[in-house]
Amino acid sequence: xxxxxxxxxxxxxxxxxxxxxxxxxxxxxxxxxxxxxxxxxxxxxxxxxxxxxxxxxxxxxxxxxxxxxxxxxxxxxxxxxxxxxxxxxxxxxxxxxxxxxxxxxxxxxxxxxxxxxxxxxxxxxxxxxxxxxxxxxxxxxxxxxxxxxxxxxxxxxxxxxxxxxxxxxxxxxxxxxxxxxxxxxxxxxxxxxxxxxxxxxxxxxxxxxxxxxxxxxxxxxxxxxxxxxxxxxxxxxxxxxxxxxxxxxxxxxxxxxxxxxxxxxxxxxxxxxxxxxxxxxxxxxxxxxxxxxxxxxxxxxxxxxxxxxxxxxxx
Amino acid sequence: xxxxxxxxxxxxxxxxxxxxxxxxxxxxxxxxxxxxxxxxxxxxxxxxxxxxxxxxxxxxxxxxxxxxxxxxxxxxxxxxxxxxxxxxxxxxxxxxxxxxxxxxxxxxxxxxxxxxxxxxxxxxxxxxxxxxxxxxxxxxxxxxxxxxxxxxxxxxxxxxxxxxxxxxxxxxxxxxxxxxxxxxxxxxxxxxxxxxxxxxxxxxxxxxxxxxxxxxxxxxxxxxxxxxxxxxxxxxxxxxxxxxxxxxxxxxxxxxxxxxxxxxxxxxxxxxxxxxxxxxxxxxxxxxxxxxxxxxxxxxxxxxxxxxxxxxxxxxxxxxxxxxxxxxxxxxxxxxxxxxxxxxxxxxxxxxxxxxxxxxxxxxxxxxxxxxxxxxxxxxxxxxxxxxxxxxxxxxxxxxxxxxxxxxxxxxxxxxxxxxxxxxxxxxxxxxxxxxxxxxxxxxxxxxxxxxxxxxxxxxxxxxxxxxxxxxxxxxxxxxxxxxxxxxxxxxxxxxxxxxxxxxxxxxxxxxxxxxxxxxxxxxxxxxxxxxxxxxxxxxxxxxxxxxxxxxxxxxxxxxxxxxxxxxxxxxxxxxxxxxxxxxxxxxxxxxxxxxxxxxxxxxxxxxxxxxxxxxxxxxxxxxxxxxxxxxxxxxxxxxxx
Numbered sequence: 006x007x008x009x010x011x012x013x014x015x016x017x018x019x020x021x022x023x024x025x026x027x028x029x030x031x032x033x034x035x036x037x038x039x040x041x042x043x044x045x046x047x048x049x050x051x052x053x054x055x056x057x058x059x060x061x062x063x064x065x066x067x068x069x070x071x072x073x074x075x076x077x078x079x080x081x082x083x084x085x086x087x088x089x090x091x092x093x094x095x096x097x098x099x100x101x102x103x104x105x106x107x108x109x110x111x112x113x114x115x116x117x118x119x120x121x122x123x124x125x126x127x128x129x130x131x132x133x134x135x136x137x138x139x140x141x142x143x144x145x146x147x148x149x150x151x152x153x154x155x156x157x158x159x160x161x162x163x164x165x166x167x168x169x170x171x172x173x174x175x176x177x178x179x180x181x182x183x184x185x186x187x188x189x190x191x192x193x194x195x196x197x198x199x200x201x202x203x204x205x206x207x208x209x210x211x212x213x214x215x216x217x218x219x220x221x222x223x224x225x226x227x228x229x230x231x232x233x234x235x236x237x238x239x240x241x242x243x244x245x246x247x248x249x250x251x252x253x254x255x256x257x258x259x260x261x262x263x264x265x266x267x268x269x270x271x272x273x274x275x276x277x278x279x280x281x282x283x284x285x286x287x288x289x290x291x292x293x294x295x296x297x298x299x300x301x302x303x304x305x306x307x308x309x310x311x312x313x314x315x316x317x318x319x320x
Numbered sequence: 321x322x323x324x325x326x327x328x329x330x331x332x333x334x335x336x337x338x339x340x341x342x343x344x345x346x347x348x349x350x351x352x353x354x355x356x357x358x359x360x361x362x363x364x365x366x367x368x369x370x371x372x373x374x375x376x377x378x379x380x381x382x383x384x385x386x387x388x389x390x391x392x393x394x395x396x397x398x399x400x401x402x403x404x405x406x407x408x409x410x411x412x413x414x415x416x417x418x419x420x421x422x423x424x425x426x427x428x429x430x431x432x433x434x435x436x437x438x439x440x441x442x443x444x445x446x447x448x449x450x451x452x453x454x455x456x457x458x459x460x461x462x463x464x465x466x467x468x469x470x471x472x473x474x475x476x477x478x479x480x481x482x483x484x485x486x487x488x489x490x491x492x493x494x495x496x497x498x499x500x501x502x503x504x505x506x507x508x509x510x511x512x513x514x515x516x517x518x519x520x521x522x523x524x525x526x527x528x529x530x531x532x533x534x535x536x537x538x539x540x541x542x543x544x545x546x547x548x549x550x551x552x553x554x555x556x557x558x559x560x561x562x563x564x565x566x567x568x569x570x571x572x573x574x575x576x577x578x579x580x581x582x583x584x585x586x587x588x589x590x591x592x593x594x595x596x597x598x599x600x601x602x603x604x605x606x607x608x609x610x611x612x613x614x615x616x617x618x619x620x621x622x623x624x625x626x627x628x629x630x631x632x633x634x635x636x637x638x639x640x641x642x643x644x645x646x647x648x649x650x651x652x653x654x655x656x657x658x659x660x661x662x663x664x665x666x667x668x669x670x671x672x673x674x675x676x677x678x679x680x681x682x683x684x685x686x687x688x689x690x691x692x693x694x695x696x697x698x699x700x701x702x703x704x705x706x707x708x709x710x711x712x713x714x715x716x717x718x719x720x721x722x723x724x725x726x727x728x729x730x731x732x733x734x735x736x737x738x739x740x741x742x743x744x745x746x747x748x749x750x751x752x753x754x755x756x757x758x759x760x761x762x763x764x765x766x767x768x769x770x771x772x773x774x775x776x777x778x779x780x781x782x783x784x785x786x787x788x789x790x791x792x793x794x795x796x797x798x799x800x801x802x803x804x805x806x807x808x809x810x811x812x813x814x815x816x817x818x819x820x821x822x823x824x825x826x827x828x829x830x831x832x833x834x835x836x837x838x839x840x841x842x843x844x845x846x847x848x849x850x851x852x853x854x855x856x857x858x859x860x861x862x863x864x865x866x867x868x869x870x871x872x873x874x875x876x877x878x879x880x881x882x883x884x885x886x887x888x889x890x891x892x893x894x895x896x897x898x899x900x901x902x903x904x905x906x907x908x909x910x911x912x913x914x915x916x917x918x919x920x921x922x923x924x925x926x927x928x929x930x931x932x933x934x935x936x937x938x939x940x941x942x943x944x945x946x947x948x949x950x951x952x953x954x955x956x957x958x959x960x961x962x
Contacts, residue, residue: 029790030801034342059785062632067793075802080782081790082631084624085654089579091621095628095636096782098612099586103632103782121624124617124958301610302582304749308391311581311747318573320376320566320741 022052028311039191039217040070043137046198047106048077050205052146058234061104064093066118068110069144070137090125090134097130097294104205108124112142112257115151115171126180128293129210133201136212137191138174139219140226147222154226173214174273174284178266184209184290186269187283190216192231195237196281199248208288214280233265239284240272255281343554350409351510351555352417352589353524355502356434357426358395359388359402362499364660367404368739369520374406375568375741376516378602379495380413381406382850383570385737387678389593396452398462401430405439408510410558413740414705416849417944418634420444422509422555424502426483427452428467435471442475445553447505449498450480479551481505486546490538504543510555514544567742571735572598574709574742575665579637580609581710581745582717583752584663586623586636588614592644593677594733595667599639623664627651630660631791632782633756635720637663637713642671642684646691650792653692657818658791659768661720663713668732670937679937682846683897685916688728689875692868697817698726700875704849707742707827708872714751721753724779728842729873732896734847734939761787766798768812775818820876827873829880834860834867837887839954842868843929844894845917848940852894855945866949874920882925890954891916892916892930894932894945899933 027048034040051061061079065071067086075200080103093107114122114136119245125134141159142148148161151171158165177186185207195213204211218227230236239255241247245263252258261268261282269285273289302310335362353370357363364385366685371383388404393400397624406418418443425431434440452464471478487494491523500521507517521536527655569577576598579587587606602613616622622638629636640648645666655662668684688700699719709731716727761780766788769777780787789800795812797803831851832841844852849870859866868889871878885891895915900907914922915931922929932948934940 021389050531055783058788061839062782063790064628072802075792076791080788083790083792083794085650085793088620088624091616091624092628092631094588094614095588095625095630096632097628098614098625099629099634099636100632101781120617121621124621133595154519209638216890243878297612297614299607299610300610301820304752307580307752308749310748312579313606314577314580315567315744315747317570318567319744320378320568 023053023054024048027078028056029074029078029081032076033072034069035221037218037220038069039075039215039219040073040137042075042191042194042197043070043135043217044073046194046201049198050201051079052206053202056104060102061106062093062096063106063108064089064096065108066110066113067144068113068142070108070110071113073108076302087113087116088121089113090118090121093132093288094125094128094130097132098297100297101131101294102205107132107134109134109136110143111136111140111150111152111173115173115176118213119151121175122177123180125183127182128175129184129290130294131208131292132210133204134210134212136214137217138173138214139217139223140170141219141223143219143222157223157226169276172274172276175270177212178270178273178285182290183212183285184287186273186285188214188216189246190230190237190254191218192279193224193251195248195251196246198244202284203246203283207286209290209292224285236279238278238280240280240284242283244286245283322885331644333625337572340616341552342550345554345556345767346913347556347558349411349557350407350413350417351422351557352405352407352420353424353506353510354386354403354405354423355435355499356386356401356430358430359392359400360389361402361426361495363403363426363502365420365524366499366503366506369503369513369517369524371406371408371739372568373512373516373520374408374510375566376520378514378562378800379557380409380411381568381739381741382413383407383737383739384416384734384776387594387737389677392636394408396427396429396460398429398433398436401433403430404657408557410560412560415854416734416738416851416939418941423447425449426498426502426935428464428471432467432470435474438475440476442877443477444474445479446471447479447481449483451484453480480880481546486542487539490542491535496915497535497539500539501543501546504540504545504549505547505773506545506585507540508547508551508554509559509738511766514540524797530602566741567744568598568739568741569706570737570739571703571706571709571731572667572737573601574600574706575713575731576727578710578713579663580606580611580716581747581751583634583753584637584713585609585611585634586614586626586629587611587639588616588622588629588636589639590616590619590622590644591673592619592641594669594736595630595639595644595665595801597639597736598665598667619644620651623651623662627655627660627662630662634753635661635717637664637665639665639667641667641669642687643674645684645688649692652698653694653696653728654793656692656696656698657793659724659777659816660791661724663716663720664726665713665728666728667736668730670713670935676937680847680896680939681935681937682730682732682848682895683916683935684730685845685874685897686919688730689920695813695817697820697824698728698875699723699823699873700728700730700822701873702730702846702871703735704846704870705742706735706738706740710742710745717753719823723776723823725819730846732847741913756781756783758783760785767791767800768796768798768815770798770812773818774822775815776822823878826881827876829884829948830869830871830878832867832869835865836867838865838867839889840864840866841885841888842866842894842949843871843891843917843921845871845874848894848896851940851942852945854942855949858942858946859949864949864953865944866953871917872928873923874917877924881921882927885927885929887923889925890930890952892932893921894940895931895933896935897935899931
């Protein structure tokens with residue numbers, strides 16, 4: 006690291022950040038889009054945790070929510086459809102000291118990029134992974150996504166989605182080495198913030214599914230959940246996600262120990278009840294980024310070693 | 321030691337060969353030997369050691385592996401033949417040559433496979449395992465008999481060798497050791513230094529128990545002893561005196577070492593033949609150099625990880641072959657759009673689709689240059705020798721970083737497994753990527769501050785204060801903001817394209833092999849250089865006016881090609897890809913599909929470039945190129961290109 010950057014670090018060390026320090030270009034999501042509250046909560050988290058904008062990388066794929074990095078004043082990578090996790094893996098393997106956030110939509114994560122979702126979960130690399138799930142393709146104008154509820158009409162399945170919706174929590178919890186799985190909703194800001202905070206503080210691959218309304222294409226899809234709080238069950242535990250005051254708002258509560266994987270899987274696969282909270286967390290699981298750390302060499306050291314290696318092939 | 325009688329089959333054995341008579345030593349400038357077997361019998365290990373020792377003894381060497389696509393295809397099958405071919409010479413050897421002069425076969429079926437494709441010279445000497453002649457299974461005995469009959473069409477000298485019978489005196493399972501016995505035979509025939517061979521065996525089995533080394537050496541000595549008692553000929557190929565330090569390795573290993581020498585620290589790959597051995601070697605050593613080989617879940621993830629790593633620091637690389645490159649296409653376009661440097665190695669194999677996974681082809685040229693939807697200008701280069709495989713990643717890394725672009729390196733199965741000695745590289749600090757810049761970005765600096773003349777701009781890397789921006793695969797302006805404005809798209813396209821012209825501006829015209837002007841100019845690229853130049857030496861000795869040039873860069877092409885072409889009456893490419901023959905049914909001048917380089921050169925120079933190409937799943941033979949030159953020489957009409 007150069008002297009110059011050490012100086013810059015020293016200067017920025019004491020700095021307090023505000024949410025506004027993380028604001029990027031003007032936001033162009035539809036009015037009422039659920040993405041806004043996730044953006045605000047993320048900016049607030051970064052300010053509260055004092056993350057340096059230059060040492061934070063937000064990676065996304067393609068879709069409405071994938072414009073996210075543009076609206077952040079951090080380093081950002083707005084990649085291609087479905088491949089955000091591969092880019093984020095590259096960033097973290099090369100620069101483990103950077104804080105990495107990945108933002109994907111349901112098409113991105115659960116459809117075109119589903120293979121990477123499975124494997125990135127297993128790699129368990131330290132990053133925050135946000136699935137902004139509005140249960141529809143928005144940017145391409147209302148096509149059925151894997152998480153679209155069965156029977157819901159779209160431009161590609163106009164007589165209603167043929168199959169039961171894919172359950173991202175159940176799927177993630179089924180993957181070997183999954184270390185953090187939570188669900189929250191964009192319309193419950195206190196819970197959203199507490200979830201992002203827990204995810205950020207988790208050492209490993211923190212997967213958060215965020216239920217999110219699309220006011221344009223699926224305005225009704227989560228109506229009942231939003232208007233009738235009893236339809237949503239809050240998972241409570243001392244080791245879980247605890248936002249102040251929420252226990253007074255949500256009367257439908259359930260104690261769930263997030264170290265219990267079997268219980269987590271049971272709760273996640275229950276299609277009758279939507280739940281918010283921490284389903285599972287285990288920080289003892291192996292992390293690929295930890296296992297793959299190497300000691301970087303200077304140019305001279307590399308030359309010396311390479312000459313030794315070449316000598317083995319000398320004629 | 322077994323008695324001589326078991327070795328000699330009177331009907332094929334020349335009766336003049338007498339036990340213990342001193343062998344006749346044939347002095348030769350060069351010779352080609354091949355070892356063929358079923359898969360898993362170690363023919364390649366044997367040949368690699370033989371080739372390496374020959375190189376260490378000062379001979380020029382070129383080896384080519386003969387690899388079936390399956391791991392253990394049915395034993396004793398013509399299609400499952402596995403093996404290796406080694407050409408050694410007094411001077412430098414640049415290609416695999418023409419026909420094999422000495423073949424060692426572990427069974428007669430693998431021999432047949434080589435016979436049927438015309439790999440063996442008419443006067444070839446053949447050493448073949450003879451246990452099949454007297455096998456318990458009548459079907460096998462019949463196969464042997466009919467094979468011998470088929471082989472008798474040619475004037476081969478066939479010598480039966482009781483390999484298994486001999487090996488059983490040392491090991492219980494001769495399948496695990498016949499190859500070392502054969503190494504012993506070759507050590508006698510070519511008078512190789514046994515101490516060097518023992519050293520090389522020790523190196524080859526470095527991580528194995530000592531008793532494996534001892535067993536292999538015992539078999540080596542057994543083979544050598546048998547040969548000295550039973551063979552009455554030896555080949556002497558004088559070696560070249562040189563003071564230069566040399567190293568010997570195959571192209572994939574050379575590439576891996578070059579990548580290390582370039583200071584790159586992350587390779588992301590997905591297993592694919594014939595590229596994977598680069599990562600096998602890297603997996604062994606890269607961590608000691610501070611590097612990581614990431615085996616990704618698929619080809620797309622592999623390039624994604626490499627791009628993510630490059631984006632955040634030093635240039636990273638990905639390793640693949642044709643089918644894998646196809647899967648990486650969208651990401652390649654994105655790397656071009658975002659101007660994230662990346663090095664991609666494509667070890668080409670036969671195609672299309674799964675094609676010929678273990679065989680050489682040069683059919684990915686146009687797909688490499690033009691395969692990405694949208695206009696995605698980037699660099700494509702092709703090493704022609706093992707030595708160039710070492711230097712390619714160093715050059716590629718530097719170009720990728722300087723020009724913020726994708727650099728593809730097109731190697732092929734011939735270079736990948738070909739072994740050739742070359743001068744030991746002297747690694748330099750200047751070859752290596754510097755540590756990523758973490759200094760604050762100057763006030764007002766923009767992430768795509770394109771120089772209007774060259775299109776170049778300086779990238780910011782995460783960690784640099786003040787440089788925060790979001791790279792995007794969408795059209796964008798100098799600030800990396802998404803921009804749909806027509807003028808911005810025109811300008812950014814121009815800037816990305818301009819970089820190639822700026823790079824070409826730094827290059828020199830390719831050198832000409834032979835006279836600077838003449839009747840015919842052969843143009844080649846990639847692994848065919850040695851074979852083309854050897855063919856040229858032969859036709860020039862006949863008095864033909866033929867020169868050649870070999871392109872190292874395919875995108876941008878090296879400058880001055882039009883001018884060079886104008887000095888020859890005819891220009892023709894020689895390539896290992898498919899082209900229609902002009903006299904094939906329905907083929908016209910207009911619909912003829914030409915060799916891929918020919919296609920490119922016609923488009924860029926407007927010269928009527930002809931081509932001669934073959935897709936036989938093997939490297940081009942110089943003799944075949946000589947014939948092609950004969951049939952493609954321009955007719956003698958003064959001052960007019962045919």
